[in-house]
Amino acid sequence: MSFNSFGNLLKLTTYGESHGVAIGGVIDGFPAGVDINLDEIQQELDRRKPGQSKIVTQRKEPDTVEFLSGIFEGKTTGTSIGFVIKNTNQKSKDYNHNTNIYRPSHADFTYDQKYGLRDYRGGGRSSARETANWVVAGALAKQLISFISINAFTSSVGDIFINKPYQKLDFSSTEKNIVRCPDEEVAEKMISKIKEIRKAGDTIGGTITCVAQNIPVGLGEPIFQKLHAELGKAMLSINAVKGFEFGSGFCGAKMKGSEHNDIFNEDGSTTTNLSGGIQGGISNGMDIYFRVAFKPVATIMSSQQTINSENKITEITGKGRHDPCVVPRAVPIVEAMTALVLADYYLINKTRQI
Amino acid sequence: MSFNSFGNLLKLTTYGESHGVAIGGVIDGFPAGVDINLDEIQQELDRRKPGQSKIVTQRKEPDTVEFLSGIFEGKTTGTSIGFVIKNTNQKSKDYNHNTNIYRPSHADFTYDQKYGLRDYRGGGRSSARETANWVVAGALAKQLISFISINAFTSSVGDIFINKPYQKLDFSSTEKNIVRCPDEEVAEKMISKIKEIRKAGDTIGGTITCVAQNIPVGLGEPIFQKLHAELGKAMLSINAVKGFEFGSGFCGAKMKGSEHNDIFNEDGSTTTNLSGGIQGGISNGMDIYFRVAFKPVATIMSSQQTINSENKITEITGKGRHDPCVVPRAVPIVEAMTALVLADYYLINKTRQI
Amino acid sequence: MSFNSFGNLLKLTTYGESHGVAIGGVIDGFPAGVDINLDEIQQELDRRKPGQSKIVTQRKEPDTVEFLSGIFEGKTTGTSIGFVIKNTNQKSKDYNHNTNIYRPSHADFTYDQKYGLRDYRGGGRSSARETANWVVAGALAKQLISFISINAFTSSVGDIFINKPYQKLDFSSTEKNIVRCPDEEVAEKMISKIKEIRKAGDTIGGTITCVAQNIPVGLGEPIFQKLHAELGKAMLSINAVKGFEFGSGFCGAKMKGSEHNDIFNEDGSTTTNLSGGIQGGISNGMDIYFRVAFKPVATIMSSQQTINSENKITEITGKGRHDPCVVPRAVPIVEAMTALVLADYYLINKTRQI
């Protein structure tokens, strides 16, 4: 029973409020003897950090991770890995107006009701700042399963979608634009859309697609640790996520069995992959791909009616520095959580045959 | 680390193969002193059982649950509740032709690869027969949180959808037709569709919508036990599920913040409910609703190319008695898993304030 | 969070009351491909069963285990292993007089206080009958780690002790007498002692020593899964246990470092083994040995003052068929729990280096 832990054998436990002293975590179960490249971890964190481009929040947070244990002379030692990311740029005054106001579609109301009190500075524990911890852990996990490649990208912003199957995309292009869409033409439109939305003081939703390749056959544990179920839980844990589908997803629900079945090739691969690389909760060696829906950021720059903690009607207008669209910065988060799941299940699978 | 367990404080652990001696489970953490109506549990099981109508598999299995412990003189005692459902109608010969053949889009291949061997009779452990266990546990959970109402229903079959918001539906109509769709007119079309598909030896996918009402505020645990993330994992654990969305879901990803935010009423309720009753992973007292996508059943009655365990190309034609559409029988399963999650989180929430 | 589960990767979950329909359990995480000898499992169970000799309870229970899943064509399949032991000889009337009486030093009072009600037939869930489940699971675990030998034996009954170090004992003699003491001379005295105690309508405590040999180096997980801590928890879970010590144990607390340190031989073994085969929570390849203290059985055949559930003073005299000394029948239980711990940690250790 862990409220703030994710994973089974490889387990991340986190803490931290957006405007507290620091955020951080403990990674438990990481095997010994893995060479760790600390620069790559920081690079992943930089992909998530605020202020990196014009279409994300302009908050400046260096988000520097410091490792406190578990790595010695460049290698993991098998002991728990503690890390901390100091909060250096908490402009709490930006949030002081929210002390007892419940922002619409934020977690202020539910935290107050559940706990009887809350850290009202920024989102506190409910802030997506927490996901910086996940990116650190995911970056470590990537180094554990470096034979697997994980590529997430922005597949839609509002009603602007990539119209190609992922096989036609060049993932090396994803980082070449600020919206993290590997289709350059679509990327342009997405960026314009976000700029326009931002100018209007509004926000917009979007989707991220993630593709994991070179997956060993056999990852995933029936009955209640199915690989896609754990991936789904991982994605649904990310702030603002409203939906998850893998393989054929919701489209598959419209199809016939004769259309949907993936026919085997002689080598055990399949001619199609509507299954999304997972059968019966276990990876079959084909690409795993899934799509994650993000709602529009709840903080908008126009006035909205709301209530305060005394149940009085009041007004609120977003201040502070917020993202007009969460999706570009969420790409490394999606990858990180995918890596955590796959690394965990990779370890578990070492124990399933004698 | 539990492969065959679901839940935290209220935990279901299961066992059983489709063609073994029995399936069953243990429910741990169920509080003492709850009056148990055994008939209602059997009724839930009857909603899931094969052979109940013309649009489901014609296998006849009585699926009678026997409780072995934990209930004494009509009440739970706080000890673990063991139960068993005997397998009475395993026509293994229907499946003998599958001994070493990997059925397309089934779990035969992945189980064999993962474990080095498998119980090849029927789906073995990967069979949806397992979900009978879940329905038993869910039915008990419903009696624990009887103040919450949980209503799932078939919301689409293939491309036939209910076109009304759930608020316009009368859930008491769901059980009045064999497809479990509370919109009678749409139900007719769905039933015709399934019959037609069945006649063609094919299968079809669909979606189930579930609505949970009268939810106390405060259920759900940030950061990694968010209520919707656990509901998502629960649904994605059900056989054939390819997607999960709650509240605005994938549609929400196309919206603007100014459209999507749920504005508070003075009493803490909201004028709209695009959030789907959950903020920051915690229930806000509004209806929780979500939608689950099911792929078409993989066993079809026409010939398909496939391979066997020696990686030789062969042919397979579905025999045995299978569902042309899994959705009608999955309705009680969706409800059961929802009840398990909500009951678990209800118990957890008793410990979050002093 | 599992109340009725033991273990981490290899996990036993149990249910059952002494006078209910059946007891049983689910073994999760057992690897696939292990050859299972069902006869050996039943033999272990027979070592624990009532009525096997004159110095144990004369209840006759066949205690036949039936496996329901997870074993196919003689091998484990990697899926959960369900099993059941039917209760065939519950003479509930022997216990009817206890309906609302709290037997001294039994769990009647605490169960009633904790849960508000209890199954008052026999010990219900608190009965040591539960440990039959553990013996089944332990017997399976023994087959998983058959390269390890585990030998428990009765090391004292009352004030009659074996006065030799375990290295001087022949473990193959343990089963040659009914008290399960490998020192034949001491065994005779123990048996006489128990007979005498029984005649007096009284009961007596004792200790069991367990030695595990051929342990791979490296089992055990710091910080909170130390091998000896988990063994201790396992032993303290057995009914009537009051203490646990390993290696030098309580004697070690009187010693000096210069006496207590185990000096290394060139091959990594040690000249002495006061450590009991574990350093820093991790096995070092030397024998693991520990000692477990059992209190005298609480049910005695003479009259004792007690109270009932209305807090009225009353009298009670043991009826039914009870053990005068629990230790002989607890020997296989100690071995079973040891096997469960070692098998679990053996699996875990497969994941600790890459």
Add this chain to the structure above:
Amino acid sequence: MSFNSFGNLLKLTTYGESHGVAIGGVIDGFPAGVDINLDEIQQELDRRKPGQSKIVTQRKEPDTVEFLSGIFEGKTTGTSIGFVIKNTNQKSKDYNHNTNIYRPSHADFTYDQKYGLRDYRGGGRSSARETANWVVAGALAKQLISFISINAFTSSVGDIFINKPYQKLDFSSTEKNIVRCPDEEVAEKMISKIKEIRKAGDTIGGTITCVAQNIPVGLGEPIFQKLHAELGKAMLSINAVKGFEFGSGFCGAKMKGSEHNDIFNEDGSTTTNLSGGIQGGISNGMDIYFRVAFKPVATIMSSQQTINSENKITEITGKGRHDPCVVPRAVPIVEAMTALVLADYYLINKTRQI
């Protein structure tokens, strides 16, 4: 599955090596709304810290805890509580001579064998420095269950024992002497003994007794979360512990049932308390008391033969600043772990009746 976590609903997860940057942890599941006295936490830590008296190690470490999250305006918020204790006085050079030498009866050998490498500075992760984290968490737990009083004390050093039952001791005297023995006369002898041992360059073992009072009836969860089993595991997790007994303990194994049974008073209390406050794994409201055996510290100041990582025989002489007897500083650790267990089970018990 957590290697570095302790507890169920209230869960401590830790990290840190003795000579790394810092040690620390995350406390998960702590309820919201508890007033936290930070000074009291630091005071507990000061009871454990090195250099506090002449009979403990003379290392000077301030051991200042810094909280990073989860406490806001003096109260817990229900979110995870992160904390850190910086390592300020790591004289690694004291330990450099140990780089590849395996100290006798230390964990150097087992860590190297298990993980293939280790942080050889000091004990690394195996150092008792880790227990400072436990004291922090235990001090918080004490504030959660402030209605319970927990008193541990040194009950023996070598062969010098307190000869009174704990009921005759005044626990407020425990902190009045540096060996933490509430019997002043015995304390003097213990202190002399330790000084003498220290002068000889040797070390000595001892025992700690712990008494928990004002325990609510009903804490503890059968079958595998028995209160005494979890307390035992907690104690056996402490560095250097070799044994645990509660209530009558190993003495109880010599007794008859007619002597051992605790007879009820009309109010549900018992006239004697050989049970040690726990029946069937559940607290009965009487005092819980237990005894913990600590081996002598393995680092001694005289020369010992040993081996290095190349399996070559060599010599080692303890350098650095070590405790001649671990027991005085372990008293607050025993209390802390007791508090963690009791607080955890207090929370769990809130969910066991409806």
